[in-house]
Amino acid sequence: MSLLIASGLSKAFGALDVFSGLDLRVEAGDRIGFVGANGAGKTTVLRILAGVEAPTGGDVFRKRGLTVGYLPQDPPVAGAETLHAAMLHVFDYLHDQAAELAALEHRLADASRQDAGAYEALLEEYGHAQAAFEVAGGYTYETRIRQVLGGLGFNEDEHDKQLAHLSGGERTRGLLAQLLLREPDLLLLDEPTNHLDLEAVEWLEDTLLHWRGALVVVAHDRYFLDKVATRIWDMNFGQVETYRGNYSAFHMQREMRRERQRREWESQQEFVEKTEDFIRRNLAGQRTREAQGRRTRLERFLRDEAIDRPQEQRQIRLGLTTQIRSGDLVLATKDLAVGYDRPLFYCPDVEVRRGDRVALIGPNGAGKTTLLKTVLGQLAPLHGKVRFGASVQTGYLAQAQAGLDPEETVLDAILDVQNLPISQARNFLGQFLFSGEDVFRTIGTLSGGQRSRVALARLTLQGSNLLLLDEPTNHLDLDTQEILEQVLKQFPGTILLVTHDRYLVQAIATHIWRVAGDELEAYKGNYTEYLRLREAEAESEAKVKVEDEGSAPEYDRERAREERRQRKAAEKRAEEAAALETQIQQLEARLSTLSTQLEAASLAGDVGKVHNLGVTYQETEAEVHRLMGEWAELS
Numbered sequence: 001m002s003l004l005i006a007s008g009l010s011k012a013f014g015a016l017d018v019f020s021g022l023d024l025r026v027e028a029g030d031r032i033g034f035v036g037a038n039g040a041g042k043t044t045v046l047r048i049l050a051g052v053e054a055p056t057g058g059d060v061f062r063k064r065g066l067t068v069g070y071l072p073q074d075p076p077v078a079g080a081e082t083l084h085a086a087m088l089h090v091f092d093y094l095h096d097q098a099a100e101l102a103a104l105e106h107r108l109a110d111a112s113r114q115d116a117g118a119y120e121a122l123l124e125e126y127g128h129a130q131a132a133f134e135v136a137g138g139y140t141y142e143t144r145i146r147q148v149l150g151g152l153g154f155n156e157d158e159h160d161k162q163l164a165h166l167s168g169g170e171r172t173r174g175l176l177a178q179l180l181l182r183e184p185d186l187l188l189l190d191e192p193t194n195h196l197d198l199e200a201v202e203w204l205e206d207t208l209l210h211w212r213g214a215l216v217v218v219a220h221d222r223y224f225l226d227k228v229a230t231r232i233w234d235m236n237f238g239q240v241e242t243y244r245g246n247y248s249a250f251h252m253q254r255e256m257r258r259e260r261q262r263r264e265w266e267s268q269q270e271f272v273e274k275t276e277d278f279i280r281r282n283l284a285g286q287r288t289r290e291a292q293g294r295r296t297r298l299e300r301f302l303r304d305e306a307i308d309r310p311q312e313q314r315q316i317r318l319g320l321t322t323q324i325r326s327g328d329l330v331l332a333t334k335d336l337a338v339g340y341d342r343p344l345f346y347c348p349d350v351e352v353r354r355g356d357r358v359a360l361i362g363p364n365g366a367g368k369t370t371l372l373k374t375v376l377g378q379l380a381p382l383h384g385k386v387r388f389g390a391s392v393q394t395g396y397l398a399q400a401q402a403g404l405d406p407e408e409t410v411l412d413a414i415l416d417v418q419n420l421p422i423s424q425a426r427n428f429l430g431q432f433l434f435s436g437e438d439v440f441r442t443i444g445t446l447s448g449g450q451r452s453r454v455a456l457a458r459l460t461l462q463g464s465n466l467l468l469l470d471e472p473t474n475h476l477d478l479d480t481q482e483i484l485e486q487v488l489k490q491f492p493g494t495i496l497l498v499t500h501d502r503y504l505v506q507a508i509a510t511h512i513w514r515v516a517g518d519e520l521e522a523y524k525g526n527y528t529e530y531l532r533l534r535e536a537e538a539e540s541e542a543k544v545k546v547e548d549e550g551s552a553p554e555y556d557r558e559r560a561r562e563e564r565r566q567r568k569a570a571e572k573r574a575e576e577a578a579a580l581e582t583q584i585q586q587l588e589a590r591l592s593t594l595s596t597q598l599e600a601a602s603l604a605g606d607v608g609k610v611h612n613l614g615v616t617y618q619e620t621e622a623e624v625h626r627l628m629g630e631w632a633e634l635s
């Protein structure tokens with residue numbers, strides 16, 4: 001059942017067309033990840049679907065009675081009421097029901113038992129009202145409020161904080177909590193993970209996986225999209241393409257689609273060039289009539305059938321490298337305690353070796369950035385010391401690009417690092433998508449993504465062999481995140497990384513450091529291996545607890561049976577997915593062969609063969625997409 005249908009949507013700001021002719025549909029139960037380049041118009045589309053902004057053209061049709069919840073990136077400053085009071089407003093209808101129950105209780109107390117019939121009728125009415133109150137959550141909504149606020153990272157002592165005194169990130173989390181408690185039919189979320197730490201993001205993932213309504217979420221968190229999304233909207237160049245599956249499935253399908261479009265366009269151009277060459281050589285010769293016929297057919301083809309050259313987003317060209325080889329030991333700590341006036345956490349004696357990629361994770365405010373500053377010497381240890389190995393040269397990428405001067409121009413920010421000739425500096429900035437007059441803009445006028453590109457450009461020029469990166473993927477679009485990920489994989493030095501980007505951690509980390517309470521725990525391996533170790537630790541702790549109690553309770557045995565069932569189901573899904581991958585590979589090879597045959601038939605001018613091969617190609621491609629959808633669901 002369709003909850004919302006958008007038809008022919010367009011939006012223009014003055015002479016600038018942001019997008020046009022968009023057709024979108026949200027079905028019941030959809031969990032749609034909305035991705036695309038920064039500035040593509042995703043937020044504008046979301047605002048139009050939410051009814052906050054009007055389109056320039058087109059219509060949005062909503063199911064009768066549809067309730068919509070919209071989370072903007074920057075909610076407005078609220079009034080003087082407290083965070084807890086704002087949550088209570090969601091349940092005003094329960095307060096009304098509670099008042100009705102109280103009134104019925106008074107009537108029952110005043111009712112005369114002498115009129116047994118009236119008293120029984122009133123008692124029955126009270127029973128129905130109480131049952132309805134219970135079903136609606138009348139006795140549990142306070143618990144739900146505490147669970148949702150706690151899940152999104154609010155401590156108990158913050159519940160009485162006035163909304164007007166909340167930071168921007170806290171306001172966003174507060175509004176998200178309200179939306180989750182309200183449970184609308186359709187949730188429209190614009191970057192909901194921006195202000196959440198890792199634990200809160202995982203809690204939100206689990207909540208959305210069990211969400212009964214539909215969901216459209218704009219996000220740059222690839223791991224989050226992999227967990228939550230079942231469909232992807234990809235917005236670029238004013239259009240939206242739809243893909244089945246989560247982010248990883250979308251990424252593979254998009255690359256296949258782009259490669260096919262490139263091959264088709266290249267084959268078309270080769271056909272056009274050869275046809276034009278034939279026309280030029282034969283128009284005035286013995287084969288004039290044939291050349292004229294080909295020219296007519298070519299003109300008709302170019303007018304009615306030819307495809308445009310596939311558009312591609314400009315991407316940064318990032319080349320992080322170093323010519324300086326450090327010693328085998330890069331970094332070591334001894335009896336280290338980090339903090340300001342008091343320790344935030346204590347660090348075990350750890351070593352970082354050349355080539356290690358250490359991901360530092362933990363809750364917001366735990367002290368991760370403080371550790372980086374302590375390693376850099378910007379902050380003195382409260383206890384113990386940090387020791388560097390031989391020939392270590394550090395490069396630091398600060399969170400929110402804190403090291404950039406807002407009054408400085410983009411060009412000057414580069415020249416501060418290395419005094420290049422102006423023309424060379426401008427060419428270098430072109431690799432980071434700064435061209436023309438953009439290089440003379442001041443840092444303070446740039447978007448978050450543009451400032452991130454300036455910071456990466458400065459880091460590239462430093463040539464350091466130890467990179468300390470604090471949330472390097474913040475404000476970067478997904479394509480740029482993937483480029484950075486590949487560059488960090490190939491970086492020949494050592495990396496100490498603070499991030500909430502689990503996709504990046506999974507891709508590059510060789511070690512995980514987790515801040516838990518007042519201690520740092522060190523694990524070897526990537527994020528998946530870290531989760532396995534954490535799960536094993538939790539199971540071990542549970543086993544010890546059971547042994548201490550003397551016997552395992554029934555629910556533990558049920559849990560063990562459920563885990564075995566889920567493990568067998570996962571193994572079966574993995575087998576089915578592997579079989580599908582084999583089929584997909586075979587069909588992809590078939591598509592490649594058909595593409596070559598189509599090209600040969602086009603060059604030969606064999607219209608019948610081109611038609612038959614085209615039909616076969618389309619059928620094969622449709623089968624690939626169908627199998628890809630099944631593979632994505634299994635994965």
